[in-house]
Amino acid sequence: MARMIRIGAALGAALLGITACSGGGAGDAGPPASEGGQLTVSNWQWLEPGRGDKLWSVVEGYSKTNPKATLKKVSVTRADYEKTISTQLGARNGPDLIVIPDTYFGKLAKAGLLETVDDAVPAGQKQALNATNDFGKYKGKQLAYTWETVNYALFWNKSLLKKAGVQPPKDFASLLAAAKAVKAEAGVPGLAVRSQMAEETPWWIDFSNWPYGFGGRWSKDGKLTIDAPENVQAVTAFKKMYDSGAMSTGDDASTFRTKFAQGKIGMMIDNSSALTTMVGGDENPVKSKDVEASPLPFPTPASANTGEWIGINKYSKHKALAKDFLKYLYSPDAQKALAAALGASSPGTGAPTPDAFTKANPWAPVYKKQTETSHNAVVEGFEDKTPQIAHIVLSHISEVLIKNADPATALKAAQAEASKLTGS
């Protein structure tokens, strides 16, 4: 019996030990930054060929300012990112610092899983933060700062457009005509953009370019505007392009991006990170000099962007150290290094892209300029419901594309379903 009690006590102690090791308390700031420690930083971008290592070297730069700190990368594929981080945070565990996709931020903020970081960046450094950082606020509190803003633009393979005998398009009619000409003359798809539910989350961001470009939005003044006339026009235009026979409709993004890099796609509407990767590979025949870009050929200059923020896990055991890391990250030197690593996308300050990058990639300034008119794909006022709203809207748009449903009727049905979901 005494032996049983001893074994029981040992098991109990072990369980307590496991519990104690499993995560910090929500209110515990942890040891001061001067004591150092290990910070874990999660991001899917660590896995990106070419860019991942450059970005990580910026993060690792922190250990030069705080030699007692070590950094460990947590790499999760983009497809599994939200699921993995949610599961870890739900267990009151997970990385200390989290790079957060814009469509995911609302959920984490609403669930109270992000530490307030108002005090992480000193007042002097805050002046350098650009307006995109306001999206990292929730109920008046700064819960994250901008890690990266990635803009969208239209770009094309110069030689394919020349072969087709068309000028770079300036509006939707000329985009459609150019795509058809490329298909007819070069025998390759004229345009490639995402159009499949199998890529639901990125398709939502990509597709938002169309309603934004036609002057629409998903919500306004706290009300959903899914069936707004501008959005109907955008879906109608997308459908025309989809049915034209000149657009790639069977490939996923990974495939059509590879094809563009091989010179087998005429034009694309895609983000700057994707283009950087496409023209960055030594083995790809299409190089940066072979590509040109312009703002989207739609009625208004607005476009979508994808924003990523960086925040601190509420249950991190090293909150003080993590805040000290943010202080480092938003210092002028670190931002300069980050801007260089990000390439054609922008960090959370006005840190400039190095001249050498712009010279090597003449299309980059077009992307940078989009920051003035671009907007993320989060449904304002319904931030934590964005994934569900996206699913509803894209399902109805799929019916337009595949089953020839009427765009206005489809968006009206989507508006009704989303309103029911949100209770608005």
Next chain:
Amino acid sequence: MDIPAKAGTGVEAPKPRAHRGRRLAPYLFIAAAAVYLLLLTGAPLLDGVWLSFTDTQLLNPTGGVYTGTGNYSSLFSDSAFVHSLLITVIYSAATVIGALVVGTTAAVAINGAFRGRALARAILTFPWAVPTVAAALIFAWIYNKDSGVLNHALSGAGLGGRGWLVDPTWSLFAVTLASVWKVFPFVMLVVLAALQSVPDELYEAARVDGADALNRFRTVALPFLMPTLRVTALLMTIWSFRRFEVIWLLTQGGPVDSTNALVINVYREAFVNSDLGRSAAMGVVGLVLSTIVTVIFFYVDRGAARKEAL
């Protein structure tokens, strides 16, 4: 119950303690397995059932509140969920029938002696050995609307291409075909093992009676195979109800929910919508479906056994 000593034999009844030990021995032997099952199967199952009656969220898994049958009533009033149940039943039935037909045919084909039999068996077993992710990627390339080999072949034959994974008319068929390819070798191996237990004399007798190959299979082999086929069908049905990877990797339930099986809904509800309570309710519905199929199987199996005994 104590065993009395037999009079005059000199054999003494076992001592009560030794007798108790013998009585407990079987329970001790199964104790480890029972504890394993209770802890790793029973407890999560009960927890899942409990979750289905709460509003638990993925980001706050300990903060759920009891909501009664709210999740179930919302599910069954949702036409999309009812549609996904229908998709699940159609997909499972088609996959099971397809795998049984292809697997049994393949087993019969490789049962006889012929040159290269070992190679043929290895090739036919190959799909079962391929990781599901790799198989799904291969089929995604084959089915690609613009550059897939299937559409190239169809266009070459003058039949024109199809949007195998982007057209709701074809997507369920395409996903089912990929699933049948992946799982038929299991049926083939099980049926092959059963075929090899059929005595050669029975085939010989049937041949002497003038039965052709089809009749020999129907009258000699099939009665031997039926118990095996019934068990295999049960296993395949349950596995089909919960098959996730092939569908997710090929279509994620689309296009227009045409392949949106129950498991896809369970995943989406838990990890996209973060609603663990509703997701668990969907899981319980799946469990009930599997249980119904199992009960039907045992009912049919018992009936068949009685018929054979007569």
